[in-house]
Amino acid sequence: MMGFESYMDTDPKPSSAPISGSSPSSAPSSTPRSGSAGVPPTGDPGRRHALRVIGTVGAGACVAATAPWVAGHVLAPGNRPSSRGPSAQNASSHGAATSEFVVGAAGQLSETPLLLAVVGDQVDGWTRATEQVLGHVWVRKNNQGEVQALNAECPHLGCRIGFQKQRGHFQCPCHESAFGLDGTVLEGPSPRPLDSLHARVHGGKVRVQFKRFQTQTSEKVPLGTP
Amino acid sequence: MSSDSTNTAPCVAPWLEVQRSAGRLCLWLLGLEALTGMVLGLTYTPSLEHAWSSVYYIQDRMTFGARVRDVHRLTGDALLLACAVYAGLFLCRAGTRKNAAAKPPTGQRPAGQRPTGQRPVGQRFPWRGLVLWWALLGIGALVLGMEISGLRLPWDQTSYWALTVEMNLARALPVVGPFIHRVVAGADTLGQLALTRLYAAHVLILPAMAALLLALAKKLTSQPQAAPGVASHEKSATNQGTALGKTAPFGAETLVVLAFIIGAILWSVNGGAPLGAPADPARTFPARPEWFIRPLYKLRELAPPALELVAVFVIPGLLGAILAMFPLVLRRLPAHSRKWALILGATFVALPATLAWASLKDDAENQDLQVALAEDQQRETRAKELAHLGVPPGGPLVMLARDPMTRGRELYEQSCMGCHMYQGRGERKAPDIDGLMSRGWILDMLKDPTHDRFFGKADLDDDMPSQSKLGEANLIPIRDFLYALGQQDAPKFDRTIVDNPIQTQSAELQESKPIHPEVAFADVVPLFEAKCVSCHEWKDEGDFLGMGAPDLTDYGSMAWLRTQVLDPEHIYGDLNKMPAFQETWNEQDLNVLLQFVYLQRYP
Ligand code: FES
Numbered sequence: 001m002m003g004f005e006s007y008m009d010t011d012p013k014p015s016s017a018p019i020s021g022s023s024p025s026s027a028p029s030s031t032p033r034s035g036s037a038g039v040p041p042t043g044d045p046g047r048r049h050a051l052r053v054i055g056t057v058g059a060g061a062c063v064a065a066t067a068p069w070v071a072g073h074v075l076a077p078g079n080r081p082s083s084r085g086p087s088a089q090n091a092s093s094h095g096a097a098t099s100e101f102v103v104g105a106a107g108q109l110s111e112t113p114l115l116l117a118v119v120g121d122q123v124d125g126w127t128r129a130t131e132q133v134l135g136h137v138w139v140r141k142n143n144q145g146e147v148q149a150l151n152a153e154c155p156h157l158g159c160r161i162g163f164q165k166q167r168g169h170f171q172c173p174c175h176e177s178a179f180g181l182d183g184t185v186l187e188g189p190s191p192r193p194l195d196s197l198h199a200r201v202h203g204g205k206v207r208v209q210f211k212r213f214q215t216q217t218s219e220k221v222p223l224g225t226p
Numbered sequence: 227m228s229s230d231s232t233n234t235a236p237c238v239a240p241w242l243e244v245q246r247s248a249g250r251l252c253l254w255l256l257g258l259e260a261l262t263g264m265v266l267g268l269t270y271t272p273s274l275e276h277a278w279s280s281v282y283y284i285q286d287r288m289t290f291g292a293r294v295r296d297v298h299r300l301t302g303d304a305l306l307l308a309c310a311v312y313a314g315l316f317l318c319r320a321g322t323r324k325n326a327a328a329k330p331p332t333g334q335r336p337a338g339q340r341p342t343g344q345r346p347v348g349q350r351f352p353w354r355g356l357v358l359w360w361a362l363l364g365i366g367a368l369v370l371g372m373e374i375s376g377l378r379l380p381w382d383q384t385s386y387w388a389l390t391v392e393m394n395l396a397r398a399l400p401v402v403g404p405f406i407h408r409v410v411a412g413a414d415t416l417g418q419l420a421l422t423r424l425y426a427a428h429v430l431i432l433p434a435m436a437a438l439l440l441a442l443a444k445k446l447t448s449q450p451q452a453a454p455g456v457a458s459h460e461k462s463a464t465n466q467g468t469a470l471g472k473t474a475p476f477g478a479e480t481l482v483v484l485a486f487i488i489g490a491i492l493w494s495v496n497g498g499a500p501l502g503a504p505a506d507p508a509r510t511f512p513a514r515p516e517w518f519i520r521p522l523y524k525l526r527e528l529a530p531p532a533l534e535l536v537a538v539f540v541i542p543g544l545l546g547a548i549l550a551m552f553p554l555v556l557r558r559l560p561a562h563s564r565k566w567a568l569i570l571g572a573t574f575v576a577l578p579a580t581l582a583w584a585s586l587k588d589d590a591e592n593q594d595l596q597v598a599l600a601e602d603q604q605r606e607t608r609a610k611e612l613a614h615l616g617v618p619p620g621g622p623l624v625m626l627a628r629d630p631m632t633r634g635r636e637l638y639e640q641s642c643m644g645c646h647m648y649q650g651r652g653e654r655k656a657p658d659i660d661g662l663m664s665r666g667w668i669l670d671m672l673k674d675p676t677h678d679r680f681f682g683k684a685d686l687d688d689d690m691p692s693q694s695k696l697g698e699a700n701l702i703p704i705r706d707f708l709y710a711l712g713q714q715d716a717p718k719f720d721r722t723i724v725d726n727p728i729q730t731q732s733a734e735l736q737e738s739k740p741i742h743p744e745v746a747f748a749d750v751v752p753l754f755e756a757k758c759v760s761c762h763e764w765k766d767e768g769d770f771l772g773m774g775a776p777d778l779t780d781y782g783s784m785a786w787l788r789t790q791v792l793d794p795e796h797i798y799g800d801l802n803k804m805p806a807f808q809e810t811w812n813e814q815d816l817n818v819l820l821q822f823v824y825l826q827r828y829p
Pocket of ligand 1: 154155156157158159172173174175176177188189190
């Protein structure tokens with residue numbers, strides 16, 4: 001822009017008078033050429049200035065309109081199908097059928113919630129690693145003996161939920177959201193209860209269908225890639 | 227600009243000087259950032275495995291590394307403040323000028339010809355001045371961006387969790403949110419791509435953009451538009467460097483302030499640039515933003531949940547827009563009310579400061595928070611002790627996950643603390659973990675097995691009687707023999723554990739000779755068999771009295787501990803009260819936990 005400006009300032013030949021300026025994107029490039037078309041030798045600085053502004057704005061608008069799209073595709077490789085390889089089943093947290101993880105032994109469970117790690121394959125950029133911690137779940141047995149699993153990620157803004165033994169509730173350390181044993185919001189800014197996950201006991205093991213959800217929404221919106 | 231200082235009220239001139247100094251200071255601080263950044267760049271490595279470790283290495287091993295990092299970190303803060311001061315002065319001068327020109331850099335308009343209020347007919351709108359102001363604001367925004375991205379690079383708990391919250395907030399923005407998140411983080415989970423991108427932004431993209439804007443600002447200040455009646459070369463001579471102090475980059479007063487800043491940073495090194503425990507997505511951590519984002523943190527807290535995004539994005543956005551348009555507003559205002567506009571603006575500075583102060587005060591009074599921070603501090607200390615000896619290629623988390631005193635202790639707290647006490651924490655329904663199976667522990671236990679430290683609270687059906695009657699002459703050999711039984715399969719702890727200051731170094735840890743207790747203590751075996759094996763099982767024999775006392779085969783060894791944890795009935799028979807912890811841990815965790823317990827024998 002600066003170069004453009006100084007060029008215009010020092011241009012001895014007035015150039016822009018005949019251009020109507022109605023086509024913003026073509027204005028800058030066509031200005032110099034049209035200068036020879038029988039124009040009075042002294043240009044109208046106001047008009048030249050207007051053209052300059054229009055041209056700049058037009059070019060800027062074109063760039064602004066396409067940049068997000070280009071940037072989105074260049075900068076977000078996670079968006080390309082190749083990153084979800086055929087063996088990404090367990091790594092992919094939204095493949096419902098394959099997202100069941102063994103998180104621990106049924107014998108450990110009690111009515112006091114227990115924090116268990118979800119371990120599986122993880123794709124991170126160009127790496128794929130096995131036995132990575134994908135997330136954490138709070139698991140407990142309720143008084144009917146059913147297994148209950150809650151994602152330990154705060155639905156507010158994603159901090160890790162802790163359990164306050166003395167007070168008997170879940171607590172987020174970041175903005176003081178508190179949740180009951182069943183995940184309901186007791187206080188704080190969380191827009192929804194803790195995300196419950198499908199869990200069952202099979203063969204003495206606790207199995208949880210692990211998913212992560214978008215934060216800050218009142219509905220559970222599953223996240224796409226792991 | 228000089229046309230101002232000569233033609234208009236003389237009171238403007240000192241302010242111009244101050245503004246120039248502030249501008250110069252900004253440039254100097256930027257230069258200092260670039261310089262220290264290059265030094266840090268010689269070592270810092272933006273990868274999940276190496277980021278924290280390389281920063282620790284800078285602090286720990288590099289000559290002046292910690293100082294350079296302190297300066298780099300705090301100069302960033304100083305730069306932000308200097309930019310703010312500069313912008314304030316810029317506006318003040320625009321507001322206090324007596325002539326009609328809206329903004330200082332457009333001072334080529336004949337001064338004092340017209341009262342403010344309406345644009346003179348035929349006079350062009352001062353785009354140049356406005357664009358300059360925007361460029362300066364842009365530079366300020368970029369400095370802020372560099373500061374934020376830079377603070378996330380150490381990848382410690384503080385930076386990781388702050389980033390988590392920030393990225394989740396960004397993602398919550400309607401329409402553009404997911405896009406921003408994808409561009410910055412590269413994936414749904416904050417991982418390697420996020421770190422790489424922050425790094426690229428910090429060292430490459432943002433500085434490059436700032437340099438472009440600086441060049442633009444310089445051009446705008448040094449090449450004034452041709453104004454009627456004034457030759458342009460005259461103008462460029464007089465106007466040069468008004469905004470950014472280009473005329474005298476070595477201004478003495480600026481250098482004094484700069485030296486003062488550097489001195490203050492070096493003098494107050496402690497905590498200048500802290501490095502917390504390595505980022506661990508598995509661990510709860512109270513995310514808190516840096517001081518300059520604190521006001522937003524508090525504002526979010528004050529806002530009703532439904533209006534959080536308004537508080538965090540719309541309000542600062544509006545303030546930014548007002549700031550961007552402020553020169554125009556000033557231009558429209560009659561001279562006497564400009565002062566009031568500026569005073570009003572100044573109160574806006576006080577407001578965020580109050581918010582930040584209130585938030586910091588809340589935190590200081592928050593007990594839970596202090597406890598959580600203290601816990602993390604412990605982890606930080608330990609991580610640094612281990613890192614001092616070298617971080618494994620897998621990174622600091624792998625290092626900590628293999629450390630009995632970190633991971634083992636954590637597992638103990640998860641599963642064992644309900645019955646076994648350790649360092650005064652936990653319940654007492656079984657023997658304490660402290661000093662378990664050490665020489666002292668064994669001797670004391672033989673003398674007084676029903677002490678609360680040992681089996682007093684275990685509520686066993688049959689208690690072991692005190693063996694004090696045997697006398698120390700007999701007890702000590704028996705103790706040594708029992709202790710040696712446990713040494714048979716002593717794990718070879720690696721250097722990181724041996725050298726660990728939490729667990730006192732012990733020469734025995736380095737012993738690697740295989741031990742054969744029954745050979746080494748051949749003379750003790752008959753005594754042991756006579757006194758102990760009548761009740762205790764021993765190599766599939768013993769317990770001749772049918773007391774069902776615990777099996778002493780390989781007592782206290784890693785193998786024995788493993789059986790004790792996975793299948794305690796095998797050792798304690800009918801006396802057993804301890805649950806079996808089969809399938810609770812994977813092999814690595816189990817091993818680390820057993821090592822944690824085993825290490826207790828080296829008091
Ligand atoms: S992240 Fe949990 S309350 Fe904000």
